[in-house]
Amino acid sequence: MNDTLQEGALDGLRVLDLSRVLAGPWAGQLLADLGADVVKIERPGVGDDTRAWGPPWLKGADGEATAESAYFLSANRNKRSVTIDLGHPDGQRLVRQLASKADVLLENFKVGGLSQYGLDYASLKSLNPRLVYCSITGFGQTGPYAPRAGYDFLIQGMGGLMSLTGRADRTEGGGPLKVGVALTDIMTGLYATVAIQAALARRERTGQGQHIDLALLDVQIASLANQAANYLVGGVVPKRMGNAHPSIVPYQDFPTADGHMIIAVGNDNQFANFCQALGRSEWASDERFSRNPHRVKHRDELIALIRNVTVSRTTGEWIAVMEAAGVPCGPINSLDKVFADPHVQSRSMRIDMPHPLSKNVGLVANPIRMSESPVQYRQSPPTLGEHTGEVLQGWLDLDTTEIDDLRLKRVV
Secondary structure, eight states: OOSSOOOOTTTTOEEEEOOOSSHHHHHHHHHHHTTOEEEEEEOTTTOSGGGGOOSSEEEOTTSSEEEEEHHHHTTOTTEEEEEOOTTSHHHHHHHHHHHHHOSEEEEOOOTTTTGGGTOSHHHHHHHOTTOEEEEEESSOSSSTTTTSOOOHHHHHHHTTHHHHSSBOTTSTTBSOOOOSSOHHHHHHHHHHHHHHHHHHHHHHHHSOOEEEEEEHHHHHHHTTHHHHHHHHHHOOOOOOOTTOOSSOSSEEEEEETTEEEEEEOOSHHHHHHHHHHHTOGGGGGOTTTSSHHHHHHTHHHHHHHHHHHHTTSOHHHHHHHHHHHTOOEEEOOOHHHHHHOHHHHHTTOEEEEEETTEEEEEEEOOOOOOSSSOOOOOOOSOOTTTTHHHHHHHHHOOOHHHHHHHHHTTOO
């Protein structure tokens, strides 16, 4: 953590975060890391769904598990938590008042879900024309699937990612696999953050906010990148290839004497260096392998030859040899090895923050490095409703009597 807090890049920006689970909260956390004041609206007594998505749970000072899940902690740093019952008319009124003071609103309710509360974009736009209102759904605000609920796993399947992930069907362990993290949610959170900042930049010129419609399915398809282009340009449906690359060889994992390593040869010069490091320099002049298109064509022959050599040394030995030869190479690390890696440690990718229920909570750092307005870690992921009174006083100028009355009516 930084000892002296500097002004963040988004300092002064007010974000009302009505989202739950991962995609919306990820965008909210990123905006908060960059300096925005992000107020997370949660259901009284329950909160964000992910608060219950454990184990593992944060351990308290006594070593016993608390009610804070690791999942929730991963996506809600630097936010303030306010509990409001959206089903209560006074709760709806409070959120409308907060939205009238906000620059950005994030939500991931089903299409039309907030209109019953008068909290949809059309309703709030009339109160705050400058509001940037970002809706995140599984399938978007339009189209035949718009009413459906969307979850990352489902979208990875429908959006084509699982058709590309996993070993080929006719190999051992073949079949579709999802990515090991909710990658579609994460990418949607990143796209949301980009869209919000673009809308804010336009607002600076025009004075007008706007509605952002982000769909997990759209994001997943857009993120297929070269694989989608391979189909659209080449007309051939890409297949699962395990860890191999459809257009580059060798670019995959290889067995070693004590495990596996990754070789990522990106051009013909690197391949020549790779062959020399293996002690097989003659492969670089072999017509089957000398150029990448030829290596792709003769993939099976070359991979078999390489595998016969790589098993002769340990992963560590090969990495040392390949690094000396300028060949991109690395291990396949488990997370304990990731966070023990000296380079990862030098980049401070783990942070520890004090937490109301524990001495410290370990979190993954934000990867953005900015020279003049660095990311700040101001607030650990909040406990449920931790800042309700503070925000209602600061944003809405409510006094303690009014807040106590709202508590008595179980609005907050």
